[in-house]
Structures are given as structure tokens and as C-alpha cells.
Amino acid sequence: xxxxxxxxxxxxxxxxxxxxxxxxxxxxxxxxxxxxxxxxxxxxxxxxxxxxxxxxxxxxxxxxxxxxxxxxxxxxxxxxxxxxxxxxxxxxxxxxxxxxxxxxxxxxxxxxxxxxxxxxxxxxxxxxxxxxxxxxxxxxxxxxxxxxxxxxxxxxxxxxxxxxxxxxxxxxxxxxxxxxxxxxxxxxxxxxxxxxxxxxxxxxxxxxxxxxxxxxxxxxxxxxxxxxxxxxxxxxxxxxxxxxxxxxxxxxxxxxxxxxxxxxxxxxxxxxxxxxxxxxxxxxxxxxxxxxxxxxxxxxxxxxxxxxxxxxxxxxxxxxxxxxxxxxxxxxxxxxxxxxxxxxxxxxxxxxxxxxxxxxxxxxxxxxxxxxxxxxxxxxxxxxxxxxxxxxxxxxxxxxxxxxxxxxxxxxxxxxxxxxxxxxxxxxxxxxxxxxxxxxxxxxxxxxxxxxxxxxxxxxxxxxxxxxxxxxxxxxxxxxxxxxxxxxxxxxxxxxxxxxxxxxxxxxxxxxxxxxxx
Amino acid sequence: xxxxxxxxxxxxxxxxxxxxxxxxxxxxxxxxxxxxxxxxxxxxxxxxxxxxxxxxxxxxxxxxxxxxxxxxxxxxxxxxxxxxxxxxxxxxxxxxxxxxxxxxxxxxxxxxxxxxxxxxxxxxxxxxxxxxxxxxxxxxxxxxxxxxxxxxxxxxxxxxxxxxxxxxxxxxxxxxxxxxxxxxxxxxxxxxxxxxxxxxxxxxxxxxxxxxxxxxxxxxxxxxxxxxxxxxxxxxxxxxxxxxxxxxxxxxxxxxxxxxxxxxxxxxxxxxxxxxxxxxxxxxxxxxxxxxxxxxxxxxxx
Numbered sequence: 151x152x153x154x155x156x157x158x159x160x161x162x163x164x165x166x167x168x169x170x171x172x173x174x175x176x177x178x179x180x181x182x183x184x185x186x187x188x189x190x191x192x193x194x195x196x197x198x199x200x201x202x203x204x205x206x207x208x209x210x211x212x213x214x215x216x217x218x219x220x221x222x223x224x225x226x227x228x229x230x231x232x233x234x235x236x237x238x239x240x241x242x243x244x245x246x247x248x249x250x251x252x253x254x255x256x257x258x259x260x261x262x263x264x265x266x267x268x269x270x271x272x273x274x275x276x277x278x279x280x281x282x283x284x285x286x287x288x289x290x291x292x293x294x295x296x297x298x299x300x301x302x303x304x305x306x307x308x309x310x311x312x313x314x315x316x317x318x319x320x321x322x323x324x325x326x327x328x329x330x331x332x333x334x335x336x337x338x339x340x341x342x343x344x345x346x347x348x349x350x351x352x353x354x355x356x357x358x359x360x361x362x363x364x365x366x367x368x369x370x371x372x373x374x375x376x377x378x379x380x381x382x383x384x385x386x387x388x389x390x391x392x393x394x395x396x397x398x399x400x401x402x403x404x405x406x407x408x409x410x411x412x413x414x415x416x417x418x419x420x421x422x423x424x425x426x427x428x429x430x431x432x433x434x435x436x437x438x439x440x441x442x443x444x445x446x447x448x449x450x451x452x453x454x455x456x457x458x459x460x461x462x463x464x465x466x467x468x469x470x471x472x473x474x475x476x477x478x479x480x481x482x483x484x485x486x487x488x489x490x491x492x493x494x495x496x497x498x499x500x501x502x503x504x505x506x507x508x509x510x511x512x513x514x515x516x517x518x519x520x521x522x523x524x525x526x527x528x529x530x531x532x533x534x535x536x537x538x539x540x541x542x543x544x545x546x547x548x549x550x551x552x553x554x555x556x557x558x559x560x561x562x563x564x565x566x567x568x569x570x571x572x573x574x575x576x577x578x579x580x581x582x583x584x585x586x587x588x589x590x591x592x593x594x595x596x597x598x599x600x601x602x603x604x605x606x607x608x609x610x611x612x613x614x615x616x617x618x619x620x621x622x623x624x625x626x627x628x629x630x631x632x633x634x635x636x637x638x639x640x641x642x643x644x645x646x647x648x649x650x651x652x653x654x655x656x657x658x659x660x661x662x663x664x665x666x667x668x
Numbered sequence: 669x670x671x672x673x674x675x676x677x678x679x680x681x682x683x684x685x686x687x688x689x690x691x692x693x694x695x696x697x698x699x700x701x702x703x704x705x706x707x708x709x710x711x712x713x714x715x716x717x718x719x720x721x722x723x724x725x726x727x728x729x730x731x732x733x734x735x736x737x738x739x740x741x742x743x744x745x746x747x748x749x750x751x752x753x754x755x756x757x758x759x760x761x762x763x764x765x766x767x768x769x770x771x772x773x774x775x776x777x778x779x780x781x782x783x784x785x786x787x788x789x790x791x792x793x794x795x796x797x798x799x800x801x802x803x804x805x806x807x808x809x810x811x812x813x814x815x816x817x818x819x820x821x822x823x824x825x826x827x828x829x830x831x832x833x834x835x836x837x838x839x840x841x842x843x844x845x846x847x848x849x850x851x852x853x854x855x856x857x858x859x860x861x862x863x864x865x866x867x868x869x870x871x872x873x874x875x876x877x878x879x880x881x882x883x884x885x886x887x888x889x890x891x892x893x894x895x896x897x898x899x900x901x902x903x904x905x906x907x908x909x910x911x912x913x914x915x916x917x918x919x920x921x922x923x924x925x926x927x928x929x930x931x932x933x934x935x936x937x938x939x940x941x942x943x944x945x946x947x948x949x950x951x952x953x954x955x956x957x958x959x960x961x962x963x964x965x966x967x968x969x970x
Contacts, residue, residue, distance in 0.1 A: 259858045259887050262778035295779045335772050365770035426855055427829020430911045451767050479831025481838045483809035513809030541954050
């Protein structure tokens with residue numbers, strides 16, 4: 151769930167016709183003073199972070215004058231709360247509160263319907279209110295094909311004892327909150343507190359809206375950087391990884407860091423899972439053997455080799471890890487040779503020295519393990535491949551042994567260089583990269599292992615050289631699946647004339663920074 | 669018998685000309701599924717693996733006759749339209765394979781399905797396989813592996829993780845047990861046919877004598893199964909394994925949709941609730957065959 155900041159949520163509510171306090175977002179103390187001056191009233195300054203309980207952290211402060219606002223803003227901006235550094239404040243008019251209520255819409259997974267919740271006793275301890283004061287609580291399942299019109303809200307809220315103008319205002323607010331929830335593909339939308347002022351007006355004093363990760367693409371206006379739930383801002387490496395996922399719809403790639411700079415003394419490993427359930431089971435296995443995971447990664451849903459390659463390169467951008475562990479459910483339906491090739495290309499390029507245990511059980515596991523075994527001799531670190539009959543526990547034990555036997559080497563991040571194709575190289579575009587073939591080397595090759603390895607029929611031999619058998623347009627649109635088979639076959643049996651360039655924007659610079667830090 | 673699908677079920681594939689659609693049609697046909705038609709708007713008149721392709725679901729039904737189930741392999745943003753078309757054309761069982769289907773689209777599909785008396789499995793599912801009879805979706809990857817991995821028998825398997833569905837079923841088969849039907853209910857927070865519904869179907873199925881369930885942290889599916897057991901709506905023995913013991917609260921791991929909110933839906937709450945209701949808890953995946961063997965002895969199932 152991608153959480154919105156309060157000020158973003160309020161913008162949405164305002165657009166939908168729900169009253170919010172006057173005010174604006176500021177990033178400097180001077181701006182805060184100006185904002186209070188513009189308001190011309192007493193004001194409240196609120197830190198903009200994705201956390202509940204901001205008042206208890208000292209993140210909600212009332213001020214009387216612009217000067218006071220400037221002073222308080224200076225304290226709040228740059229303040230560190232949990233994992234956030236405060237960068238923005240919301241400055242709003244102070245409301246004269248008569249009464250606090252709660253309104254929310256969530257998704258009930260059992261009913262498969264939105265659930266509207268309204269409490270006339272506020273939102274704190276809502277479960278207790280439900281138990282002890284059911285008369286103060288309204289819950290209502292909405293039929294999405296009918297919607298939640300104002301008249302229905304009015305009928306329901308009148309049962310809680312609301313009357314007259316207030317009833318009309320509250321019904322309008324609740325119905326509009328449901329509209330905003332639907333329009334913005336929210337997983338949940340809450341107004342807490344929903345305030346009735348001494349003047350009898352209804353205001354959304356605070357709001358929490360979380361947008362469905364899978365629908366963020368429909369709402370570019372929200373400017374959500376990473377459509378995933380975080381209890382802290384995303385790390386640089388996570389942002390790089392997310393761009394990879396965004397630019398390739400084939401399969402799923404998820405990358406989450408537990409620590410940004412793994413301490414080499416602390417048994418951190420790079421973790422590369424496949425599939426939610428299998429990844430968690432595999433993670434349990436390594437954690438139970440005294441390892442810590444630097445990151446959690448999942449490539450699944452039949453990803454192409456190129457995506458697995460990029461995932462591995464990102465995992466290998468973490469210094470201080472002492473091993474690499476890949477394991478999923480063990481009986482995957484996806485074609486496991488893709489994962490094997492992606493891993494091998496990354497390991498070859500980075501010449502990793504730490505041991506890697508790769509449990510690639512499932513469809514085509516024999517082929518996957520064969521690929522790992524064949525290429526292990528070109529990689530300094532020890533590489534072992536396992537299949538469906540080897541448990542995650544056994545594989546975690548293997549990694550432990552290899553780490554100890556190898557003298558507990560610590561991973562060093564390798565620099566990346568932009569690929570410069572040899573002059574006159576033949577090349578064609580693929581969905582997310584480019585294939586380069588150095589035809590001057592091909593003249594020496596008689597076996598043509600690249601064409602033989604290309605089971606999709608993308609390559610053919612013409613005048614003694616491998617070239618596209620399909621149109622350039624088709625190759626670029628995805629007919630070349632970036633399976634990496636040609637490059638690896640040429641590496642092994644040919645003249646090492648093929649290079650598939652799969653850019654990862656930002657990673658080169660990131661690695662440079664890491665290396666500089668030492 | 670089995671549940672949801674057998675060799676007689678007449679299957680449609682929506683998105684049959686795409687990368688996944690083609691590959692999985694090959695798997696389904698090769699395994700013995702009765703695939704009668706495919707649909708890709710604009711590509712009517714072609715053939716995929718010997719299956720005729722039509723421009724619309726309506727046309728497919730007009731030309732080939734009744735269709736019992738549709739497997740949907742279109743990109744996630746197009747799933748809603750494909751599902752609504754199938755429901756509107758009167759198909760009563762849908763399989764929504766893609767990952768990343770917006771949750772509000774799922775709510776819309778659910779509302780239409782309810783009105784028309786249709787069921788849907790998924791989204792984010794590998795599908796359903798009744799060993800020796802038919803597969804709907806992509807479990808097993810290829811016909812050869814699917815035939816080799818899963819034995820026919822009397823254990824029903826239901827799982828919230830795709831890989832674990834295959835893993836449990838394979839390890840049970842390897843230990844000499846057989847399976848009636850294996851179901852991947854889907855990894856998302858809202859799915860059409862969650863564990864309680866699948867357990868209800870297994871309870872009614874004469875071929876199924878016991879069930880194995882893989883649960884995950886997040887949602888209340890497993891707690892609801894426990895409730896059904898307490899109410900006597902499920903009487904067949906259940907072996908359950910819950911993943912995510914080590915998962916940090918509040919961290920969502922991948923598309924598993926596994927999120928813990930407060931105490932509800934946590935590992936401890938699920939295990940405790942199921943145990944109290946009389947389910948047998950396996951502590952690790954690899955332990956499942958051993959626990960199943962004990963339960964079968966205890967209940968005289970051999």
C-alpha cells in the first residue's frame with residue numbers, strides 16, 4: 151500500500167468536496183512564518199511523515215504568531231522521527247473544535263466489498279467502541295455497482311442520532327469519502343478526526359489514505375515514487391531496483407533492504423527468493439542458521455533472464471555480504487534455466503568471490519543446475535546448484551559450510567563500466583537492452599553455438615555470420631526474450647563475440663559511491 | 669470426482685495468442701484438459717495448439733457450444749474487461765492468472781460474479797490441477813513435469829502461494845500419497861475463492877478424504893476455516909502449515925500480500941486458532957508428509 155502524506159490526502163478530499171482547514175505545505179521556517187501570516191489566525195504546524203501518533207512525537211505544534219511559527223518550524227524541519235527525516239510541514243488554521251468523529255472506508259476481504267465505518271465517538275480504540283458502545287458505530291458494506299449515495303449515508307447516520315444540518319453535512323462528507331476511495335483506488339481512506347467546529351462546520355482535520363500498489367499507474371498525479379509500503383523513505387538502491395521493475399512488465403521483481411551498509415562482521419548475506427511463500431520459507435531457513443539477510447528480493451512469475459540478471463547485479467551492489475542465497479518453493483512452474491542464466495551472467499561479470507548456493511528446483515531444474523555447474527569454473531567464488539529434492543534447510547547448511555571453508559570472504563562491490571561496442575559490431579535492440587555481436591570474431595567460429603542455443607529462432611546464419619532471423623521491430627518488441635542463451639553459449643564454445651547490454655540506470659554511479667566509501 | 673475441474677470441463681483461454689496464453693495452452697492440452705476455444709480480440713480465425721481463436725467470448729460460445737470455465741491470461745490492466753465479458757457471456761468459473769490486478773477491479777469483478785452466480789479463482793494464481801484429469805492455469809509448467817510431479821488420490825490441497833502449492837503436492841506425491849485436486853487460491857488480499865470456500869468444496873467432494881492447507885500471515889482466511897471446523901461445517905481432517913514465522917510485522921513481502929495489521933492475521937493468531945479448532949499444524953513444509961501420515965493412521969484413512 152502506497153501511503154499518501156496528509157497534505158496529499160487533503161488535496162484529494164478537497165477536490166472531492168470535503169472541507170479541509172485552510173493552509174499549505176512549507177519546506178522552510180521563513181515559508182512557515184509567511185503561511186501563518188497569510189492565514190491571519192492561530193495555526194498548527196504538522197510534520198509530514200507516514201506515521202501515526204505524530205502528536206505524541208512532538209510533531210504537531212500550535213503557534214500564535216508568524217515569529218513563533220518560524221521558531222517552531224526550525225525545530226521541526228530536519229527532525230528525525232523513527233526512520234524519517236522531516237522535510238515538509240503542513241501549516242493550517244487552528245480549528246475551534248466542538249466534537250471529534252471518525253469516518254473511514256476499508257476493503258473487507260471476506261465480503262469482497264468496501265466497508266464504510268463511522269464512529270460518533272472518534273476513532274481511538276475503535277474495536278473497544280464496537281464492543282462497548284455499538285450504538286455509536288456504523289458499519290456498512292457497499293455494493294460497488296450501486297455506489298454509496300448521500301441518501302444512503304443520511305439514512306444510516308440518522309440512526310446514530312444525528313439531525314438537521316449537521317446530519318446533511320456529515321452524510322455528504324461520508325458519501326464523498328467513499329467516492330474519493332473509489333476514484334483513487336484506495337486500500338483505505340480515513341478521516342481521523344472528523345471535526346465539528348463550534349461554528350457547526352464539518353472539517354477533515356487529519357486523513358490517512360493508502361493507494362493500492364497495483365493501481366498507482368492510474369494516478370501519475372500523485373507522484374508516488376515507489377508503489378510499495380515502507381515504514382521509511384526508500385533507499386537509493388531500492389529506487390534503482392524499482393525502476394527496473396517499472397520498465398519490464400514480464401514477471402515480478404521486488405527488492406527491499408534490511409540494512410543499507412551491512413556490517414561485514416555480522417553474517418549478512420544477499421537473499422534472492424522466488425515467490426512469496428517459498429521466499430519466506432527459505433528466509434526462515436537461513437535465519438535459523440545464524441545468517442542475517444541484507445535484503446529481501448523476489449523474482450518470480452516467470453521473469454526473463456534479463457530481469458533476474460538485473461536483480462543479481464543490484465544484490466551484488468551491497469558491500470559486506472559474505473554469501474549469496476537463492477531459493478524459492480523448490481517446485482517452481484517457471485522455467486528455471488532463465489534464472490540460472492541471469493545469475494551466471496551477473497556472477498561472471500562481477501567475478502564474485504563469495505560462495506553462492508542456488509536452489510532452483512522445479513520446471514527445467516536439471517538444465518538450470520547444469521548451467522550453474524558449467525559456468526562455475528569461470529567464477530572465483532564457489533557456486534552450487536540444487537533442485538526440488540534438496541530442502542531449504544540443507545541448502546542453508548551448505549552455504550554455511552562454504553562460507554566457513556572459504557575463509558569467510560567479504561564481498562567487494564565491483565565497478566561497472568559502460569559497454570563500448572567494438573567498431574563495426576552488429577547489433578539489434580531488445581525489449582530492455584541491446585545485443586552486440588562482434589562479427590570480426592565470428593569468422594573464426596565454425597560451431598555457431600549462438601544460433602543453436604537460440605531456441606526461439608531469433609538468430610540465423612547469413613554469409614557465415616549470426617544475424618537476426620526476424621525483423622528488428624519484432625526483436626525490439628519482445629520476440630527476443632533476452633534469455634541470454636546466445637551470449638553464454640558463445641562464451642563457452644565460441645569466440646566470446648556476443649555481449650548483451652542490459653542497462654540499469656543509476657547503478658554505475660551508486661557502485662562508484664560505495665567503492666569510494668571503502 | 670475432484671473439485672472445480674476434471675477431464676470433462678470445457679475450457680476457454682482468454683488471451684490465448686500472448687506469450688503466457690500460448691505456453692499454458694500447450695500445458696493444458698498436453699495434460700488432458702478439454703480446451704475448446706481461445707479468444708483474443710482482433711485475432712479471430714487463427715489457431716493456437718490446434719485450438720480455434722475467436723474475437724469474442726460470445727462468438728466462441730456460438731461456434732463451439734457451452735463453455736464451463738475460462739482461464740484468463742491477459743495483462744493485468746485488461747483483466748477486468750476480460751472477466752466481465754466472460755461473466756456476461758454466462759461462464760460460471762473464471763481463473764484470473766495475472767499478478768498486479770488492481771484491487772478495485774477485483775471488487776467490480778466480484779460484484780458482477782455475485783449477480784450472475786459465477787465463481788472466480790485468483791487473481792495472482794497458478795490455477796487448479798486435478799491429477800490425472802485436467803489442469804486449469806499453469807501448475808507444473810509443462811505436461812511432462814505436471815504428470816511426473818502429482819499423483820492422483822484423496823488429499824485436497826489449498827495454498828495461498830503458487831510455488832508452495834506445487835511443493836506440497838510434489839512432496840506428498842513423492843512420499844506415496846495421492847491428491848484429489850490442488851488449488852492455488854491466489855496471493856492477493858482479495859481473492860474470489862479463498863481457503864474457506866475451497867475447504868467447503870473439498871468437504872462435499874467424495875474423492876477427498878482429508879485436506880492440506882498452506883496459509884500465510886495477513887487476511888483472516890485461516891481463522892475462518894477454524895470457525896467452520898468449530899461449527900461442524902468441516903469434518904474432514906486438515907493439516908495446516910502457516911508461512912511467515914520470521915516475517916517482520918508490518919513488512920509486506922512481495923506479492924504474497926502478506927501484511928500483519930496489529931495482532932489480527934499474525935502467525936501466532938492463525939496457528940493458535942487452527943490448533944484450537946482441531947487442525948493438525950505442521951511446523952515446516954518438509955514436515956507435512958510425516959504429519960499427513962500420522963493423521964491418516966489416526967483417522968484410519970489407509
